[in-house]
Each structure stands twice: as structure tokens, then as C-alpha cells.
Amino acid sequence: MSKFLSLSFALLFLSGLLLSNAEDKILTEDILNFEQVDIVDTGSSGDIFLYEKTKVAKDKKTYESSLFLKNYITGEGFKIFDKRTSYSNVQLGQNGKHIFYIDDGAGALRKTKQIWRKSIPYGIRKQLTKYNGDIRNFDLSPDETKIIFVGTAKKETDSLKPIEIDRYQFKQDRQGFLRDVSNHLFLFDLKT
Structure with a gap:
């Protein structure tokens, strides 16, 4: 009942807003300029944090995201990544002097995702x-000396056989038992 009331109130408010002033119409371009803000990570002391702004790209088919760092105490902030990069899983280091993230590898590993x-x-x-x-x-250890990560590895194609359960046999399996990729946990020591 409360969802219905809040929805009807929102519709009533928006219709009143749209009809109140014919000169102040909400256009599609206005909606495309909205930015969604998300907190990505916070420092251990809570005074610095990473946040991301996402909006619809100019081609209106994709989204653009930019990553920012802000110091809550001093008010200082700056852009870390622009909309052109393909970062993911961003984590702020414990001392706030580094950020760790996943991005495309360099050189021979450019078609893989690596930790930076x-x-x-x-x-x-x-x-x-x-x-x-x-x-x-x-994920990082608290002292930033070790990283544990989930890595995907290709299976050998010769070992892929259908799994028979009772009298049913999987003829074609999309992303299931017969997929050619498996996940593994790895511990990476940054000191060595």
C-alpha cells in the first residue's frame, strides 16, 4: 500500500511539475545529463574516499564512468580515471597513497585482465x-604485501566429455559443466 501511495505521489508531483510551466519542459537531453554517483571505496580512517560518476555517453548507447578521489577533511579532490579507461574492482590502499584495480594487461598480456x-x-x-x-x-592484505585473486584458466579441450546423469546426457552445454574456462584462487606476494 505504501509503495502505491509513494508511486502515485511521485506521478502526481511529476505531472504537476510538467504542467505547471510550459516553458520549463524536461527534455531527453536533460535526462541524458543526469549523473549517477557511487561510492567505490573508503580509506581506513574514513577521511578519503573514491567515488564514481556515471552518465549516458554522447552516442546514447553506452555509459561513461569517471573515478574521483576526495579528501573529506580538506575538501580536495581530483580525477583519477577518465571515461576512456576500462578499470574495474577499484580498491584504495590502506595508507591512501595507492589505488589497486583490474585493467587490460600490457604487452603480450594486453588481451587479459591484470591487477595494476x-x-x-x-x-x-x-x-x-x-x-x-x-x-x-x-583483495588486498591490510599491509598491502599480498593479494589474493580469482583467475580464470582455459581447460584442455581433450578432457571435455558430456556428464551423464541417470539416463540424461548433456548434448550442448552453454557456460555450464562443459565450458572451457575454470576459476582458481591465487596468492600473490608483492614483496617478491
């Missing part, structure tokens, strides 16, 4: 892992 570290505020980035496969997720 970027220094703050200078922006010097370094690829930490050289894993021959994609890294899907990771």
Missing part, C-alpha cells in the same frame, strides 16, 4: 601481475 597499482597523486601506474589468463576479482 596507481600512485596518488602523481598517477604512476604499474602492472603488478603477469598472469596468463583473466583476473576476475581480488
Whole structure:
């Protein structure tokens, strides 16, 4: 009942807003300029945090995201990543001097996802892992000396056989038992 009331109130409010002033119409371009803001990570002391702004791209088919760092105490902030990068799983280091994230690898590993570290505020980035496969997720130790990550590896194609359960046999399996990728946990030591 409360959802119905809040929905009807919202519709009543929006219709009143649209009809109240014919000159102040909400256009499609106005909706496309809305930005969604999400908190990505917070420092251990709580005074610095990473946040992301996402909006519809100019082609109106994709989204653009930019990552920012803000110091809550001083009010200082700056952009870390622009909308052109393909970062994911961003984590703020414990001392606030680095961020760790997953992005495309460099060189021979450019078609894989690797873990990177970027220094703050200078922006010097370094690829930490050289894993021959994609890294899907990771977490840091509190002292930033070890990383545990989930890596995907290709299975050997000869070992793929249908699994027979009772009298039913899987003839075609999309992303199930017969997929050619498996996930593994790895521990990576940053000191070595």
C-alpha cells in the first residue's frame, strides 16, 4: 500500500511539475545529463574516499564512468580515471597513497585482465601481475604485501566429455559443466 501511495505521489508531483510551466519542459537531453554517483571505496580512517560518476555517453548507447578521489577533511579532490579507461574492482590502499584495480594487461598480456597499482597523486601506474589468463576479482592484505585473486584458466579441450546423469546426457552445454574456462584462487606476494 505504501509503495502505491509513494508511486502515485511521485506521478502526481511529476505531472504537476510538467504542467505547471510550459516553458520549463524536461527534455531527453536533460535526462541524458543526469549523473549517477557511487561510492567505490573508503580509506581506513574514513577521511578519503573514491567515488564514481556515471552518465549516458554522447552516442546514447553506452555509459561513461569517471573515478574521483576526495579528501573529506580538506575538501580536495581530483580525477583519477577518465571515461576512456576500462578499470574495474577499484580498491584504495590502506595508507591512501595507492589505488589497486583490474585493467587490460600490457604487452603480450594486453588481451587479459591484470591487477595494476596507481600512485596518488602523481598517477604512476604499474602492472603488478603477469598472469596468463583473466583476473576476475581480488583483495588486498591490510599491509598491502599480498593479494589474493580469482583467475580464470582455459581447460584442455581433450578432457571435455558430456556428464551423464541417470539416463540424461548433456548434448550442448552453454557456460555450464562443459565450458572451457575454470576459476582458481591465487596468492600473490608483492614483496617478491
